[in-house]
Amino acid sequence: MRLSVKAPAKINLSLDVLYKRPDGYHEVKMVMTTIDLADRIELIPLPGEDAIRIVSQNRFVPDDCRNLAYQAAKLLKETFSIREGVAISITKHIPVAAGLAGGSSDAAATLRGLNKLWRLGLSVHELATLGAQIGSDVAFCVYGGTAVATGRGEIITPISSPPPCWVVLAKPPIGVSTAEVYRNLQLEHVSHPDVDVMVEAIERQDYAAICRSVGNVLEEVTLKKYPEVAHIKEQMRRFGADAVLMSGSGPTVFGLIEHDSRMQRVYNGLRGFCDQVFAVRLLGERHSLD
Numbered sequence: 243m244r245l246s247v248k249a250p251a252k253i254n255l256s257l258d259v260l261y262k263r264p265d266g267y268h269e270v271k272m273v274m275t276t277i278d279l280a281d282r283i284e285l286i287p288l289p290g291e292d293a294i295r296i297v298s299q300n301r302f303v304p305d306d307c308r309n310l311a312y313q314a315a316k317l318l319k320e321t322f323s324i325r326e327g328v329a330i331s332i333t334k335h336i337p338v339a340a341g342l343a344g345g346s347s348d349a350a351a352t353l354r355g356l357n358k359l360w361r362l363g364l365s366v367h368e369l370a371t372l373g374a375q376i377g378s379d380v381a382f383c384v385y386g387g388t389a390v391a392t393g394r395g396e397i398i399t400p401i402s403s404p405p406p407c408w409v410v411l412a413k414p415p416i417g418v419s420t421a422e423v424y425r426n427l428q429l430e431h432v433s434h435p436d437v438d439v440m441v442e443a444i445e446r447q448d449y450a451a452i453c454r455s456v457g458n459v460l461e462e463v464t465l466k467k468y469p470e471v472a473h474i475k476e477q478m479r480r481f482g483a484d485a486v487l488m489s490g491s492g493p494t495v496f497g498l499i500e501h502d503s504r505m506q507r508v509y510n511g512l513r514g515f516c517d518q519v520f521a522v523r524l525l526g527e528r529h530s531l532d
């Protein structure tokens with residue numbers, strides 16, 4: 243039996259960093275939500291072969307132990323002494339190194355899928371705890387939907403999904419190192435978004451208040467190094483997006499837009515000067531994962 247699993251991207255509607263921890267990670271508080279831009283993971287059993295193989299046509303995706311989906315399969319195999327092999331075919335739609343948690347979502351989808359394929363019977367919480375060993379964003383990606391993430395990002399509290407809207411994404415042709423962005427963050431010099439105000443706006447289903455409350459403390463770091471990200475933000479605003487923000491450590495910028503005609507204008511406008519532009523719906527709900 244082969245299994246197909248959807249691996250959606252995330253955006254950070256609000257991202258605050260509280261302090262740097264003794265273990266080198268940063269304590270964060272953020273609101274994350276899934277969007278309908280997804281990789282497709284296929285899990286294919288390898289009878290009589292105790293191996294993990296990664297298959298991908300995308301030249302930016304490693305096909306060895308550096309791949310986060312590989313690490314997810316290895317973690318389950320080792321933790322539960324599984325002697326079965328699996329090929330993991332990854333069809334990439336999420337841009338790589340974009341701030342959209344593409345690799346993390348592939349790892350999370352692999353955990354969810356192998357839990358079924360190998361009949362492990364693990365709960366979402368157990369899968370998320372395992373996922374956190376692979377990367378800070380993996381726990382959220384296991385849950386999907388909309389959640390507040392705290393700790394280094396691995397403590398997940400699901401919340402209501404925001405009201406539906408369009409999300410237009412634009413990624414300039416640069417890759418950003420998450421570690422470097424955190425390293426260059428000067429906490430005493432940045433303005434902090436109010437994550438609680440965002441959560442309340444979502445709970446009230448107040449679209450205008452959600453748009454007013456978006457904020458990302460990492461934005462200043464990436465904008466300073468890559469002026470093209472600031473340019474995309476300006477253009478997205480000019481074309482009429484209701485709210486504009488960089489996702490995660492960047493460089494992808496997203497715009498929230500309520501009306502179809504406005505979405506079309508923003509999308510077409512950005513296509514004029516940016517290669518990677520997507521217009522997708524906010525998923526927000528957990529049941530949209532499979």
Ligand SMILES: C[C@](O)(CO)[C@H](O)COP(=O)(O)OP(=O)(O)OC[C@H]1O[C@@H](n2ccc(N)nc2=O)[C@H](O)[C@@H]1O
Nearest residue numbers: 266267268270377378379380394395420421424490491
């Ligand atoms: C920027 C975000 O994508 C927002 O959702 C995440 O905070 C980053 O999550 P991620 O890419 O899964 O990050 P990891 O792979 O765990 O860590 C990459 C590097 O980012 C830094 N890092 C990450 C998370 C965190 N809370 N504090 C950090 O300082 C660390 O230097 C770490 O070595």
Ligand SMILES: Nc1ncnc2c1ncn2[C@@H]1O[C@H](COP(=O)(O)OP(=O)(O)OP(=O)(O)O)[C@@H](O)[C@H]1O
Nearest residue numbers: 309310338339340341342343344345348379420490
């Ligand atoms: N399955 C995967 N898909 C894409 N990249 C992967 C994968 N596994 C490992 N990688 C590596 O991870 C690096 C970061 O890619 P990814 O797309 O996950 O970044 P990101 O979206 O910025 O992540 P985050 O938002 O979690 O910080 C890539 O440069 C690539 O070498």
